[in-house]
Amino acid sequence: xxxxxxxxxxxxxxxxxxxxxxxxxxxxxxxxxxxxxxxxxxxxxxxxxxxxxxxxxxxxxxxxxxxxxxxxxxxxxxxxxxxxxxxxxxxxxxxxxxxxxxxxxxxxxxxxxxxxxxxxxxxxxxxxxxxxxxxxxxxxxxxxxxxxxxxxxxxxxxxxxxxxxxxxxxxxxxxxxxxxxxxxxxxxxxxxxxxxxxxxxxxxxxxxxxxxxxxxxxxxxxxxxxxxxxxxxxxxxxxxxxxxxxxxxxxxxxxxxxxxxxxxxxxxxxxxxxxxxxxxxxxxxxxxxxxxxxxxxxxxxxxxx
Amino acid sequence: xxxxxxxxxxxxxxxxxxxxxxxxxxxxxxxxxxxxxxxxxxxxxxxxxxxxxxxxxxxxxxxxxxxxxxxxxxxxxxxxxxxxxxxxxxxxxxxxxxxxxxxxxxxxxxxxxxxxxxxxxxxxxxxxxxxxxxxxxxxxxxxxxxxxxxxxxxxxxxxxxxxxxxxxxxxxxxxxxxxxxxxxxxxxxxxxxxxxxxxxxxxxxxxxxxxxxxxxxxxxxxxxxxxxxxxxxxxxxxxxxxxxxxxxxxxxxxxxxxxxxxxxxxxxxxxxxxxxxxxxxxxxxxxxxxxxxxxxxxxxxxxxxxxxxxxxxxxxxxxxxxxxxxxxxxxxxxxxxxxxxxxxxxxxxxxxxxxxxxxxxxxxxxxxxxxxxxxxxxxxxxxxxxxxxxxxxxxxxxxxxxxxxxxxxxxxxxxxxxxxxxxxxxxxxxxxxxxxxxxxxxxxxxxxxxxxxxxxxxxxxxxxxxxxxxxxxxxxxxxxxxxxxxxxxxxxxxxxxxxxxxxxxxxxxxxxxxxxxxxxxxxxxxxxxxxxxxxxxxxxxxxxxxxxxxxxxxxxxxxxxxxxxxxxxxxxxxxxxxxxxxxxxxxxxxxxxxxxxxxxxxxxxxxxxxxxxxxxxxxxxxxxxxxxxxxxxxxxxxxxxxxxxx
Numbered sequence: 001x002x003x004x005x006x007x008x009x010x011x012x013x014x015x016x017x018x019x020x021x022x023x024x025x026x027x028x029x030x031x032x033x034x035x036x037x038x039x040x041x042x043x044x045x046x047x048x049x050x051x052x053x054x055x056x057x058x059x060x061x062x063x064x065x066x067x068x069x070x071x072x073x074x075x076x077x078x079x080x081x082x083x084x085x086x087x088x089x090x091x092x093x094x095x096x097x098x099x100x101x102x103x104x105x106x107x108x109x110x111x112x113x114x115x116x117x118x119x120x121x122x123x124x125x126x127x128x129x130x131x132x133x134x135x136x137x138x139x140x141x142x143x144x145x146x147x148x149x150x151x152x153x154x155x156x157x158x159x160x161x162x163x164x165x166x167x168x169x170x171x172x173x174x175x176x177x178x179x180x181x182x183x184x185x186x187x188x189x190x191x192x193x194x195x196x197x198x199x200x201x202x203x204x205x206x207x208x209x210x211x212x213x214x215x216x217x218x219x220x221x222x223x224x225x226x227x228x229x230x231x232x233x234x235x236x237x238x239x240x241x242x243x244x245x246x247x248x249x250x251x252x253x254x255x256x257x258x259x260x261x262x263x264x265x266x267x268x269x270x271x272x273x274x275x276x277x278x279x280x281x282x283x284x285x286x287x288x289x290x291x292x293x294x295x296x297x298x299x300x301x302x303x304x305x
Numbered sequence: 306x307x308x309x310x311x312x313x314x315x316x317x318x319x320x321x322x323x324x325x326x327x328x329x330x331x332x333x334x335x336x337x338x339x340x341x342x343x344x345x346x347x348x349x350x351x352x353x354x355x356x357x358x359x360x361x362x363x364x365x366x367x368x369x370x371x372x373x374x375x376x377x378x379x380x381x382x383x384x385x386x387x388x389x390x391x392x393x394x395x396x397x398x399x400x401x402x403x404x405x406x407x408x409x410x411x412x413x414x415x416x417x418x419x420x421x422x423x424x425x426x427x428x429x430x431x432x433x434x435x436x437x438x439x440x441x442x443x444x445x446x447x448x449x450x451x452x453x454x455x456x457x458x459x460x461x462x463x464x465x466x467x468x469x470x471x472x473x474x475x476x477x478x479x480x481x482x483x484x485x486x487x488x489x490x491x492x493x494x495x496x497x498x499x500x501x502x503x504x505x506x507x508x509x510x511x512x513x514x515x516x517x518x519x520x521x522x523x524x525x526x527x528x529x530x531x532x533x534x535x536x537x538x539x540x541x542x543x544x545x546x547x548x549x550x551x552x553x554x555x556x557x558x559x560x561x562x563x564x565x566x567x568x569x570x571x572x573x574x575x576x577x578x579x580x581x582x583x584x585x586x587x588x589x590x591x592x593x594x595x596x597x598x599x600x601x602x603x604x605x606x607x608x609x610x611x612x613x614x615x616x617x618x619x620x621x622x623x624x625x626x627x628x629x630x631x632x633x634x635x636x637x638x639x640x641x642x643x644x645x646x647x648x649x650x651x652x653x654x655x656x657x658x659x660x661x662x663x664x665x666x667x668x669x670x671x672x673x674x675x676x677x678x679x680x681x682x683x684x685x686x687x688x689x690x691x692x693x694x695x696x697x698x699x700x701x702x703x704x705x706x707x708x709x710x711x712x713x714x715x716x717x718x719x720x721x722x723x724x725x726x727x728x729x730x731x732x733x734x735x736x737x738x739x740x741x742x743x744x745x746x747x748x749x750x751x752x753x754x755x756x757x758x759x760x761x762x763x764x765x766x767x768x769x770x771x772x773x774x775x776x777x778x779x780x781x782x783x784x785x786x787x788x789x790x791x792x793x794x795x796x797x798x799x800x801x802x803x804x805x806x807x808x809x810x811x812x813x814x815x816x817x818x819x820x821x822x823x824x825x826x827x828x829x830x831x832x833x834x835x836x837x838x839x840x841x842x843x844x845x846x847x848x849x850x851x852x853x854x855x856x857x858x859x860x861x862x863x864x865x866x867x868x869x870x871x872x873x874x875x876x877x878x879x880x881x882x883x884x885x886x887x888x889x890x891x892x893x894x895x896x897x898x899x900x901x902x903x904x905x906x907x908x909x910x911x912x913x914x915x916x917x918x919x920x921x922x923x924x925x926x927x928x929x930x931x932x933x934x935x936x937x938x939x940x941x942x943x944x945x946x947x948x949x950x951x
Contacts, residue, residue, distance in 0.1 A: 185788070185789070189788070190786070190787070190788050190789075190790070192821050192822075192888040193771075193821065204824075207824040207825045208824045235887075258359065259363070259368060259369070259370075262370070262371060266371060266376070
């Protein structure tokens with residue numbers, strides 16, 4: 001079976017072919033090398049001029065406008081065109097475009113647009129999606145979560161010491177009674193957030209209980225389904241009953257396929273556009289002459305302030 | 306005998322709603338009922354070509370997605386529990402199918418070809434202007450004198466003129482479209498719109514996970530007659546399969562909301578489902594959203610009032626285009642009334658008025674007051690409105706976080722674009738706002754829409770503040786410390802959105818309120834109760850009471866509470882929680898109660914001052930904060946009212 005060589009799949013090649021095509025088109029469409037000293041004002045030139053000036057690209061309308069002009073109006077149009085053309089050519093002759101950073105930026109921008117447009121890549125294959133997923137699994141990691149309840153003793157109303165002591169006593173009582181999860185609501189004070197937490201992430205719990213309490217709640221080795229306390233938060237002392245801590249895990253490709261495809265497509269586009277630009281850069285010989293610069297970077301002589 | 310009525314659902318025309326879950330609503334669900342994707346015409350033209358309903362659901366669930374304009378990865382700090390993708394029903398998905406997909410049902414038409422040409426010439430904003438005019442003209446069929454059809458000679462003359470001088474393109478385009486009503490038909494093709502509608506419905510089905518994340522079938526009805534915003538979000542408890550039986554009712558069907566309500570009455574019976582219509586941006590409605598007259602300017606009839614009450618149980622009080630609660634000119638004694646205005650009408654016609662009016666038809670608090678009058682005179686309250694917030698974001702990304710705001714449109718989503726914004730509107734005029742909070746039994750379509758019906762919902766400007774609000778005649782001061790506020794509230798009273806009736810021997814009602822800060826946001830400044838009432842002479846009044854506030858502040862002789870302070874560092878756009886309180890609770894008894902007057906009471910919660918979105922931008926840009934915009938704001942929550950009827 002015939003196989004397309006890798007070379008033909010290279011976006012840089014596509015880019016060059018498009019570029020060459022444009023150049024060729026430009027050549028056959030434009031007349032032979034114009035005489036730089038002679039400005040020819042013909043119907044085609046005026047029609048183009050009218051359209052660029054009005055930014056409305058409708059040749060038929062431009063033609064009927066041109067045809068309807070009286071001698072004076074047409075004369076003004078011709079002299080406007082001639083003046084613009086003459087000044088443009090003179091500027092080029094003086095090389096004014098070479099040192100102009102605005103023009104340089106504009107041309108660079110056009111090249112970037114071309115590079116972007118030339119990599120409108122076909123849909124990803126299954127293999128490519130799978131490979132991207134494998135390489136970027138870490139991005140799709142699902143955080144660990146905890147399911148727990150708690151009895152709260154308010155440090156603001158009871159005082160810190162007493163809240164802590166009350167929580168310690170409650171821990172003993174609840175364990176002696178073998179009190180179930182649901183009993184939490186029967187004891188202690190009102191907590192500003194919730195009593196029961198189901199499959200909540202570490203960040204979620206830490207935002208409401210503080211880092212230390214969250215760390216205790218997420219302890220992998222439990223004990224589970226038993227009362228622990230006092231556990232301290234910025235609001236007071238808690239007796240906690242953790243039912244389950246689900247470890248973090250990496251989801252299967254199928255679970256996160258949409259995200260993977262979106263991310264892979266974006267990355268491929270960026271890589272291809274980068275390759276195109278790198279290819280262009282590589283086609284130039286580059287001489288780097290940094291003589292006279294310090295061997296190592298130091299603090300800039302003038303501060304930014 | 307004193308009687309407590311639960312939230313009124315009597316007006317509901319639907320008899321067969323799925324069996325409700327048992328018990329009191331104990332789940333606080335957060336969502337957005339107002340979000341546009343790339344299928345909304347304006348969203349598409351102004352920078353959102355790629356964020357679809359699927360992107361929206363994934364973002365709302367908390368996943369990272371690609372921003373449709375600047376292409377960076379974005380993610381919410383706190384995920385949502387439900388989302389209604391509510392694209393403009395008018396020409397739904399038409400620009401996307403025309404430009405991006407090249408749907409030949411559109412590309413082969415006169416108007417379609419014109420739009421493609423404009424975009425190819427790099428004039429997306431002109432193309433958008435043409436679209437807006439098309440929608441406006443479509444919405445005004447019959448209500449204006451139609452100009453003569455634009456013939457070939459006129460068209461050629463315009464074209465010639467445009468080549469040699471500056472012409473008003475929008476005026477030309479407006480005359481072109483207005484002169485030939487068949488032109489709009491080029492784009493307004495039911496089969497094309499059906500394709501888009503069904504793709505949104507399919508996404509809703511794919512992402513709806515009862516108990517975990519709810520997707521609501523919704524769209525926006527978008528009439529703007531004479532520059533007056535009469536827009537409504539319409540949402541339903543139906544599923545994405547049943548909803549295929551209809552196409553969204555739009556301003557191209559009628560720009561009269563009364564016709565929308567009649568259509569809802571009809572359609573709800575046909576598909577055996579419920580709808581709720583949610584008016585938004587009354588603040589730019591030129592006094593018409595809550596006008597005391599009907600659509601044609603005639604006095605409100607009982608029939609129209611009842612129709613409205615049947616379908617509009619909730620209004621959007623805050624969103625990206627500002628506040629619709631009240632205005633300092635309407636509430637001169639409310640020191641917090643001056644908050645996040647939006648100062649521009651949706652107006653494309655040259656020379657037309659662009660500044661919003663400030664009348665009692667423009668703001669919800671005034672509408673609530675006028676509602677009391679109607680209840681007295683007509684026996685029906687057309688403005689018995691609960692309150693929610695939502696974003697109205699057009700990026701497909703529901704973001705209301707000041708420090709993580711994704712912009713109104715794609716193109717004003719990055720700081721460097723905000724100064725110029727889009728059209729004449731600065732991106733800093735936009736408020737990073739709008740969330741809907743719902744007290745429900747379960748996270749399902751039925752339960753959420755049922756909560757909208759009984760108005761057990763509230764709105765915030767972004768933070769996830771938890772607010773409970775109950776009214777009754779038996780609350781004791783100690784109830785504010787109850788271990789389970791909700792159990793006490795439901796046992797002794799009615800929740801937000803409900804009704805109190807007939808006080809026994811003139812005893813004043815009490816209100817149990819509790820507000821808790823967003824765990825990852827700022828502390829609270831104060832809790833207020835806003836009261837409105839109708840006096841014996843038929844005049845309405847309003848008063849704001851501070852009912853709970855953070856420590857150590859006293860009220861002065863005029864009863865005014867000292868400001869909470871301000872910790873915002875304007876150089877770094879940061880604040881600290883060293884002031885304010887994480888939780889505020891109180892039982893408040895109306896000291897000025899008159900058992901014979903109709904009244905409403907709602908809660909407003911204020912956060913301590915925090916940096917506004919525009920301050921984060923100016924710090925990022927290392928520029929002075931943009932002039933004319935606040936640098937700090939006090940985010941807030943607004944609950945649905947509780948009404949008292951003698």
